[in-house]
Amino acid sequence: MTYTRPNVWELGGEWAEPILWYARGVAAMRERPLSEPTSWRFYAGIHGFDRQLWRQLGYLGASDRLPSDALRRRFWAQCQHGSWNFLPWHRGYLLAFEQVVRAEIVRLGGPADWALPYWDYFKPGQNALPPAFARPDWPDGGTNPLFVPARYGPAGDGKVFVPLNNVNLRAMNERAFTGVSNGASPGFGGVDTGFSHSGRIPGALESQPHNMVHVLVGGDNGVLPGVMTVPDTAGLDPVFWLHHANIDRLWESWNRATPSHRNPTGARWAAGPAGRGQRAFAMPKPDGSTWTFTPGEVTDLVTLGYTYTDLPSAIAAAPPAEPRERLARPEIAARLEGARPVPEDTHVELVGTSPGPVPIQGSDIRSHVRLDAGMRRKVTARLAPALRAVGSPAAAPEQVFLNLENIRGQSDRAAFDVYVGVPDDQDPAAFPDRLAGSIAPFGLRKASAPDQEHAGQGLTFVLEITQIVDQLHLDSSFDVDTLPVRIVPIGPVAPEADVSVGRISIFRSGR
Amino acid sequence: MRSQPTPEARHRRRLRTPVLVVTALAWAATLAVHLLPATSGHHLHGARQLHTMQHTNDMPGMPGMSGMLPGAGTGSPSNGSLSTGSLQMFLLGWPFMLTAMMAPLLVPVLRHVHARSLPSRRRRTLTLLVAAYVAVWTAGGLVLFGLAAAVRAGAGSGAVAIGSAIAAAALWQLSPLKQRCLNRHHVQPLIAAFGRPADRDALRFGGTHALWCLGSCWALMMVPLLFDRWHLAAMAVVTLYLWAESFDPPAPPAWCPRLPVTAVRVVSTVVKPG
Ligand SMILES: [Cu+2]
Numbered sequence A: 001m002t003y004t005r006p007n008v009w010e011l012g013g014e015w016a017e018p019i020l021w022y023a024r025g026v027a028a029m030r031e032r033p034l035s036e037p038t039s040w041r042f043y044a045g046i047h048g049f050d051r052q053l054w055r056q057l058g059y060l061g062a063s064d065r066l067p068s069d070a071l072r073r074r075f076w077a078q079c080q081h082g083s084w085n086f087l088p089w090h091r092g093y094l095l096a097f098e099q100v101v102r103a104e105i106v107r108l109g110g111p112a113d114w115a116l117p118y119w120d121y122f123k124p125g126q127n128a129l130p131p132a133f134a135r136p137d138w139p140d141g142g143t144n145p146l147f148v149p150a151r152y153g154p155a156g157d158g159k160v161f162v163p164l165n166n167v168n169l170r171a172m173n174e175r176a177f178t179g180v181s182n183g184a185s186p187g188f189g190g191v192d193t194g195f196s197h198s199g200r201i202p203g204a205l206e207s208q209p210h211n212m213v214h215v216l217v218g219g220d221n222g223v224l225p226g227v228m229t230v231p232d233t234a235g236l237d238p239v240f241w242l243h244h245a246n247i248d249r250l251w252e253s254w255n256r257a258t259p260s261h262r263n264p265t266g267a268r269w270a271a272g273p274a275g276r277g278q279r280a281f282a283m284p285k286p287d288g289s290t291w292t293f294t295p296g297e298v299t300d301l302v303t304l305g306y307t308y309t310d311l312p313s314a315i316a317a318a319p320p321a322e323p324r325e326r327l328a329r330p331e332i333a334a335r336l337e338g339a340r341p342v343p344e345d346t347h348v349e350l351v352g353t354s355p356g357p358v359p360i361q362g363s364d365i366r367s368h369v370r371l372d373a374g375m376r377r378k379v380t381a382r383l384a385p386a387l388r389a390v391g392s393p394a395a396a397p398e399q400v401f402l403n404l405e406n407i408r409g410q411s412d413r414a415a416f417d418v419y420v421g422v423p424d425d426q427d428p429a430a431f432p433d434r435l436a437g438s439i440a441p442f443g444l445r446k447a448s449a450p451d452q453e454h455a456g457q458g459l460t461f462v463l464e465i466t467q468i469v470d471q472l473h474l475d476s477s478f479d480v481d482t483l484p485v486r487i488v489p490i491g492p493v494a495p496e497a498d499v500s501v502g503r504i505s506i507f508r509s510g511r
Numbered sequence B: 001m002r003s004q005p006t007p008e009a010r011h012r013r014r015l016r017t018p019v020l021v022v023t024a025l026a027w028a029a030t031l032a033v034h035l036l037p038a039t040s041g042h043h044l045h046g047a048r049q050l051h052t053m054q055h056t057n058d059m060p061g062m063p064g065m066s067g068m069l070p071g072a073g074t075g076s077p078s079n080g081s082l083s084t085g086s087l088q089m090f091l092l093g094w095p096f097m098l099t100a101m102m103a104p105l106l107v108p109v110l111r112h113v114h115a116r117s118l119p120s121r122r123r124r125t126l127t128l129l130v131a132a133y134v135a136v137w138t139a140g141g142l143v144l145f146g147l148a149a150a151v152r153a154g155a156g157s158g159a160v161a162i163g164s165a166i167a168a169a170a171l172w173q174l175s176p177l178k179q180r181c182l183n184r185h186h187v188q189p190l191i192a193a194f195g196r197p198a199d200r201d202a203l204r205f206g207g208t209h210a211l212w213c214l215g216s217c218w219a220l221m222m223v224p225l226l227f228d229r230w231h232l233a234a235m236a237v238v239t240l241y242l243w244a245e246s247f248d249p250p251a252p253p254a255w256c257p258r259l260p261v262t263a264v265r266v267v268s269t270v271v272k273p274g
Helices: A017-031 A040-047 A051-056 A069-075 A086-107 A204-218 A238-257 A267-271 A330-337 A373-391 A466-474 B007-039 B045-055 B084-116 B119-155 B158-174 B176-185 B195-226 B231-245 B261-271
Strands: A003-005 A281-284 A290-293 A306-308 A347-353 A365-371 A399-408 A416-420 A435-439 A459-464 A482-489 A500-510
Touching: A017 A040, A017 A086, A017 A238, A040 A069, A040 A086, A040 A281, A069 A281, A086 A204, A086 A238, A086 A281, A086 A290, A204 A238, A204 A435, A238 A306, A347 A373, A347 B084, A365 A373, A365 A500, A373 A466, A373 A500, A373 B119, A399 A416, A399 A435, A399 A466, A416 A466, A435 A459, A482 A500, B007 B084, B007 B231, B084 B119, B084 B195, B084 B231, B119 B158, B119 B195, B158 B176, B158 B195, B176 B195, B195 B231, B231 B261
Parallel strands: A003 A306
Antiparallel strands: A281 A290, A347 A365, A347 A500, A365 A482, A399 A459, A399 A500, A416 A435, A416 A482
């Protein structure tokens, strides 16, 4: 049979059957003790676990017994970020979770074809938190199992929604699933890595909208982060699963947009980290057994027997979240048509960097990238003809990327808009066409800890700025020694959190 | 299954392949240096032959091998001072030994620096980084050499020296300090792109990376330095272990046994496929 995941806003009422049964399933999982693999909190621990934060947020009490060491080693702290494993791992995580919820639902006499709803915050009028999640009470009486008090929203005031000017669907225009870690695009799905519990460079879809929605929905209350804000707690929020169902839907939509949007096929992808001697992806099943899976086994949604009520193949043609003038950029459509894998002879080269680290303090940070004269000329010489030659085969198109390298800090709530080429004395809000992108370093605190998986190097974000640079070049504003880069935090970043960008750099990619 | 390399794998290979070639050459050279004095009329040959004969009673080393080993040229174990002969042999073999053991471990660092520096400066930056790395490692190597000589002198017998070095290495392997060094060894700091700061950062990164590398490897490196006859074999075993170790991700430092699980699993899946 095929399970169909429905749109949570189009179920026909606040407490329509699918969401009511979801709440009942969640309630049943919540009743199980933490140490049981099919319990609510055990499943959240599979994503990540932080003893202190769980305590502070009230998810770990003095009487709780943690799962055995063996169970924790096999299942916990598994989520894949900053990696091409991000999408397949979360797909498997969703499938397994859904099975557990469905088993509870069936046990309670609910529908056997129940499937997890998704939250499409991009659809007009649907960017607010679905109402069933927003109220403390529910039809069955008592506390609503879908309600989470530590869900603070973008302003930290408990009003939860996804501000559409902070999210976008640019990832859907990525040409290749997997990319590179050396300054050019990390690809739609991320860079070819091994087991990557807190990877360094997220893929395009992971960065936007995934990361941003986590951080803006969770927010913080000035003292503690929201549950959704931190990877180690995110799975504790019932809305996490609807968010990830949407991310999974966007993956499938990207696949359907054009035949060239293919998932990886090689053995490295198919076998996953387990094929390289690393931890296997493993999920507890309702019957107590373990489901071990590889990326190759979850690559095809149809084979898995799943679909979504709405799978627009041309989702990128109308990205709803961006200002009009940027939507109408003809290059995007042109590039979609000419979409093809990255040519083999692509070279990635550094063009310029900031003089040093850039601390994120205050509400408007001015910094500069010093450009190497030779590299700058190389970029401008190739840019215009390359764009015109988009339809021509084989040649690698000239692309320019802004890198925010090694972002570190002690806050998980940081998020910011990044502008390129806005003069220092001007208001960046007046230059929407110079917005390179909005980034949210989800998992920042852990990525900054020296003895964690990535040795505290923080997170690196890559934003394509080919169009901006081309525009600047046409205005003769790119032929300068230093190019202004403006960082505007989305919501205040506490100075004591010590958030900084290690280096801002510009890379070119092409022949 | 069609196995086309990913773009990332292609980029990885561009640097890894030449480094692996250099490593193979270094192993060949190390082997040659070991065989050299035994087969040629090297000027050290006579003197060393003599000392080795004196050693033959307790350490039946191959004449050519013990030459580069600390203490081997000193005649009696009670005399811990370094002879110029053994020091020279050490320095002759050292560049090859260092390259053979460490070059593959340097690949991620070289790749990082190559990718993140200006194309016009890549060569200069990489050269400075490697120079600083080699300088710090060589200073460390001389200390290790002196330490090995002292151990040899203090221990009286070769077996005791080797035994105590292995015990010390085992202890170090279990310690949280070792893990700390391994973790820092994974750090790829940002480097300046322009002018003097770029040179300074390249030197600093090469030097600090060598320090953490020394911290991770010194105890194990001591062991082959104390072997006479099986020096090359011990060096190969230690090298394989150090390489295997590098596959494991950073972890919180603690007293615990650290086995190269990732590498072992990779090897076991290759050995019994399916
Ligand atoms: Cu997530």
